[in-house]
Amino acid sequence: MTVATGARIGVVTFPGTLDDVDAQRAVRRAGAEPVALWHGDHDLQGVDAVVVPGGFSYGDYLRCGAIAKYSPVMTELVLATGRGLPVLGICNGFQVLCESGLLPGALTRNAGLHYVCRDQWLRAENTTSTWSTRYEPGAEVLIPVKHGEGSYVADEDTLDELESSGRVLFRYVGGNPNGSRRDIAGITDTAGRVAGLMPHPEHAVDPLTGPTDDGLGMFLSALDALVTA
Amino acid sequence: MARVVVDVMPKQEILDPQGQAVASALPRLGFEGISEVRQGKRFELEVAADVDDETLSRIAETMLANPVIEDWTVRREEA
Numbered sequence: 001m002t003v004a005t006g007a008r009i010g011v012v013t014f015p016g017t018l019d020d021v022d023a024q025r026a027v028r029r030a031g032a033e034p035v036a037l038w039h040g041d042h043d044l045q046g047v048d049a050v051v052v053p054g055g056f057s058y059g060d061y062l063r064c065g066a067i068a069k070y071s072p073v074m075t076e077l078v079l080a081t082g083r084g085l086p087v088l089g090i091c092n093g094f095q096v097l098c099e100s101g102l103l104p105g106a107l108t109r110n111a112g113l114h115y116v117c118r119d120q121w122l123r124a125e126n127t128t129s130t131w132s133t134r135y136e137p138g139a140e141v142l143i144p145v146k147h148g149e150g151s152y153v154a155d156e157d158t159l160d161e162l163e164s165s166g167r168v169l170f171r172y173v174g175g176n177p178n179g180s181r182r183d184i185a186g187i188t189d190t191a192g193r194v195a196g197l198m199p200h201p202e203h204a205v206d207p208l209t210g211p212t213d214d215g216l217g218m219f220l221s222a223l224d225a226l227v228t229a
Numbered sequence: 230m231a232r233v234v235v236d237v238m239p240k241q242e243i244l245d246p247q248g249q250a251v252a253s254a255l256p257r258l259g260f261e262g263i264s265e266v267r268q269g270k271r272f273e274l275e276v277a278a279d280v281d282d283e284t285l286s287r288i289a290e291t292m293l294a295n296p297v298i299e300d301w302t303v304r305r306e307e308a
Contacts, residue, residue, distance in 0.1 A: 070292075098297075108244070109246050112246070151244070153297075153298060154297065
């Protein structure tokens with residue numbers, strides 16, 4: 001089923017990363033070649049885009065994502081985003097992108113304090129970003145969440161700016177699992193190339209192993225952008 | 230060497246569910262009169278004499294605290 005596009009998408013592994021293998025599988029299933037990037041790498045190996053996957057980078061010591069932002073690969077990544085490199089941060093990856101300052105706001109302890117692991121309905125809000133063009137505006141998708149610190153917070157001005165500029169990527173529907181402000185599940189940067197979300201699209205690329213294949217659209221969207229670019 | 234203490238607290242407007250959980254547990258344990266608990270972090274740094282206050286502030290702001298969600302204070306402890 002897979003159509004090889006020739007695109008190469010890097011997948012970062014920090015010590016403590018869990019979901020790099022699933023992210024690589026999702027990249028392959030979407031039709032790109034996954035390229036493993038190690039946290040100590042000073043070189044992104046010329047990839048066309050990067051996924052920062054979920055897990056517990058550096059044991060979540062200090063704060064989730066706080067140590068990862070100082071890793072050599074993140075230094076390269078931040079520089080490359082300035083040149084337009086598309087980046088998707090998933091779960092811990094989203095936390096890393098916020099800590100790095102690539103995305104505004106922060107992820108804090110779930111309002112209910114419990115770790116939440118369930119299939120979660122989301123509504124696609126922004127369908128023009130590099131990672132979301134395959135979704136119809138307002139489409140509802142079912143994608144797993146699994147996190148203990150996924151409550152998205154930012155000051156009111158930042159939240160208003162995200163809303164007014166259409167940078168809310170997905171919103172939780174049918175129940176907010178973590179107390180995120182304004183039910184925000186994911187956001188993008190101003191250019192729409194850097195995106196982050198707490199739910200796990202890479203766990204929803206195959207109905208055999210996930211609730212749906214609704215997550216595949218994020219990877220296909222990026223490939224559309226890369227192939228036509 | 231000097232000991233420097235950095236206290237990091239969630240900002241007042243940030244929900245602190247851990248502090249709330251502690252506050253709600255206290256009456257169950259028979260402790261009355263505690264209306265609010267907020268939970269933060271304390272860092273103790275052993276610092277060489279030539280590290281100035283500006284450097285300590287940068288350490289607190291860039292590493293020990295996330296200024297989006299946390300406030301921090303730095304103080305040198307008297308020996």
